[in-house]
Amino acid sequence: MPIALEEILETIRMTEVEHFDIRTVTMGISLLDCRSDDFKRLKTNIYDKIMRTAAEHVAIAQQVESNYGISIANKRISVTPLAIAADGFYKEDFIELAQTMDRAADELGIDYLGGFSALVQKGFTRGDHSLIQAIPEALSITNHICSSVNVASTKAGINMDAVGMMGEAIKQTAEKTADRLAIGCAKLVVFANVPEDNPFIAGAFHGVSEPDVVINVGISGPGVILRAIKEAPDDLDFASLGERIRRMAFKITRAGEFIGKEVAAKQNVPYGIVDISLAPTPLPGDSVADILKAMGLEDVGATGTTAALALLNDSVKRGGLMASSHVGGMSGAFIPVSEDEGMIKAAQNGHISLEKLEAMTSVCSVGLDMVAVPGKTPASVLAGMIADECAIGMTNNKTTAVRVIPVPGKDVGDMVDYGGLLGAAPIMPVSQLNNSLFINRGGRLPAPTKGINN
Amino acid sequence: MPDLNEQQIRKLVEEAVNQLGSNASGTAVEQVVHEAVQRMQPGSVTPPPPVQAPGQNRIIVTAFGKNRTGILAGLTGVLAEANCDILDLSQKILQEFFTIMLLVDISSSSLSFDQVKEKVVQTGDTLGLKVIIQHEDIFNTMHRV
Numbered sequence: 237m238p239i240a241l242e243e244i245l246e247t248i249r250m251t252e253v254e255h256f257d258i259r260t261v262t263m264g265i266s267l268l269d270c271r272s273d274d275f276k277r278l279k280t281n282i283y284d285k286i287m288r289t290a291a292e293h294v295a296i297a298q299q300v301e302s303n304y305g306i307s308i309a310n311k312r313i314s315v316t317p318l319a320i321a322a323d324g325f326y327k328e329d330f331i332e333l334a335q336t337m338d339r340a341a342d343e344l345g346i347d348y349l350g351g352f353s354a355l356v357q358k359g360f361t362r363g364d365h366s367l368i369q370a371i372p373e374a375l376s377i378t379n380h381i382c383s384s385v386n387v388a389s390t391k392a393g394i395n396m397d398a399v400g401m402m403g404e405a406i407k408q409t410a411e412k413t414a415d416r417l418a419i420g421c422a423k424l425v426v427f428a429n430v431p432e433d434n435p436f437i438a439g440a441f442h443g444v445s446e447p448d449v450v451i452n453v454g455i456s457g458p459g460v461i462l463r464a465i466k467e468a469p470d471d472l473d474f475a476s477l478g479e480r481i482r483r484m485a486f487k488i489t490r491a492g493e494f495i496g497k498e499v500a501a502k503q504n505v506p507y508g509i510v511d512i513s514l515a516p517t518p519l520p521g522d523s524v525a526d527i528l529k530a531m532g533l534e535d536v537g538a539t540g541t542t543a544a545l546a547l548l549n550d551s552v553k554r555g556g557l558m559a560s561s562h563v564g565g566m567s568g569a570f571i572p573v574s575e576d577e578g579m580i581k582a583a584q585n586g587h588i589s590l591e592k593l594e595a596m597t598s599v600c601s602v603g604l605d606m607v608a609v610p611g612k613t614p615a616s617v618l619a620g621m622i623a624d625e626c627a628i629g630m631t632n633n634k635t636t637a638v639r640v641i642p643v644p645g646k647d648v649g650d651m652v653d654y655g656g657l658l659g660a661a662p663i664m665p666v667s668q669l670n671n672s673l674f675i676n677r678g679g680r681l682p683a684p685t686k687g688i689n690n
Numbered sequence: 691m692p693d694l695n696e697q698q699i700r701k702l703v704e705e706a707v708n709q710l711g712s713n714a715s716g717t718a719v720e721q722v723v724h725e726a727v728q729r730m731q732p733g734s735v736t737p738p739p740p741v742q743a744p745g746q747n748r749i750i751v752t753a754f755g756k757n758r759t760g761i762l763a764g765l766t767g768v769l770a771e772a773n774c775d776i777l778d779l780s781q782k783i784l785q786e787f788f789t790i791m792l793l794v795d796i797s798s799s800s801l802s803f804d805q806v807k808e809k810v811v812q813t814g815d816t817l818g819l820k821v822i823i824q825h826e827d828i829f830n831t832m833h834r835v
Contacts, residue, residue, distance in 0.1 A: 487832045490832050
């Protein structure tokens with residue numbers, strides 16, 4: 237059946253008016269074959285492999301953008317968690333490796349490179365310890381490097397020692413990048429149940445069970461879903477509302493998968509997954525919060541917000557799963573505060589609180605994301621936020637995460653503006669009650685019985 | 691000389707131009723065409739050069755703008771110059787506003803996708819049109835199961 241004019245115009249409206257784009261085409265690169273007991277050789281191996289493997293990544297992604305008229309906002313790379321690839325080396329070595337990878341990203345024209353990462357849900361290797369200690373310095377002296385640390389899983393429980401360390405790491409990263417509104421913290425995320433094929437930043441890394449090289453793709457289309465909801469009559473029931481979301485999610489997932497496969501095929505590397513998370517941008521109308529409002533809420537934060545988000549998340553998954561054989565990564569709606577115009581307004585107006593955001597994270601990916609809190613917030617409070625999110629993720633067998641920015645010198649009522657996709661965030665109030673005795677107990681919080689499912 | 695259809699003649703001329711470039715002279719063109727015709731003869735031992743099958747490289751040109759005379763002529767003219775085959779066309783005029791969609795096969799063109807795109811977008815600019823050009827595959831992917 238030939239394509240109708242209306243269908244062409246719908247596609248063009250999606251890309252030109254409703255900001256539908258491919259958020260990222262991320263090339264995952266294994267660094268396992270770069271290992272060496274000689275640090276200089278390790279460094280050269282890593283640099284050479286990234287430069288060789290991703291030599292054409294940006295150019296080919298641009299060519300695909302031009303051919304199909306769909307913009308690819310970011311071209312990214314993820315690598316094997318560096319704590320694994322460079323285990324046995326020390327804090328200073330990890331900082332040097334971060335600089336080396338940053339140089340490679342710069343030369344390749346890559347937007348972000350993820351994988352300054354460690355998986356410590358059950359305990360630490362020497363490399364894990366060194367990497368975590370290196371995070372604040374590494375993020376303060378690089379531009380493209382993103383860091384993630386997985387501290388909990390449904391199988392392993394929560395590594396509370398790691399939770400405490402990450403509270404400190406976030407605090408130190410904020411202080412080291414205080415002159416740039418603590419932007420280092422926007423590139424640092426702490427996870428429970430982290431997916432190993434996530435194309436999105438800051439949590440992207442290339443899992444050890446992945447192939448040598450792979451292309452994963454992440455889509456961004458809240459504006460498209462928003463239109464589908466806005467056009468619905470006020471008395472449309474939830475099942476029908478869900479169907480409208482499903483139809484749109486199907487179309488944007490198909491486009492995402494197609495673009496990912498093209499970029500992979502032209503580079504002669506395997507295609508991995510499409511992540512069907514709805515990633516918002518700070519542009520007007522490209523907002524997950526606006527979708528929830530369009531369902532009939534005065535603002536996000538109203539009672540019913542969590543239920544609305546659950547409907548959105550489930551409907552997007554249904555449409556996306558029909559559209560693609562390989563769905564992976566996070567694949568749920570994102571609710572970052574600074575990156576979503578509707579969330580920013582709701583936070584400024586005091587309509588949404590951290591407590592409500594935390595509740596919402598139990599029905600969507602990813603967690604407390606791009607939340608700015610007062611600079612005076614102690615590390616133990618940050619660790620408490622991480623522990624709470626990990627508890628939700630661990631108990632519900634889902635991914636959760638914390639990307640929080642304690643902005644030095646800023647307090648509730650102030651705004652911080654990072655520009656670009658990171659957007660602007662109002663400083664949100666967070667309970668400053670003392671929890672240090674709890675956090676400092678240390679050890680592992682036991683895994684729930686749900687994790688024993690064999 | 692066998693009977694040739696239009697498509698074959700076009701291929702011959704393109705091949706001659708590609709091979710000779712600025713060195714084209716009467717005898718040189720004759721030589722190239724002669725060799726190409728030989729390859730087309732039944733029983734010829736030389737296999738024909740691989741050509742892209744028609745329909746493998748179809749693009750959709752969409753243009754929007756204020757209606758005025760010469761829009762369709764301008765767009766189709768530049769496509770014809772580039773040896774592009776227009777397979778389908780649909781247009782709508784809403785009050786002053788003009789929308790046109792062309793399904794175009796560029797497999798027989800000597801120009802690449804990017805070159806065709808550049809030429810048509812330039813022509814669109816002179817006519818006050820916003821022109822968007824995309825491979826057909828993206829629409830099939832999004833709108834057909």
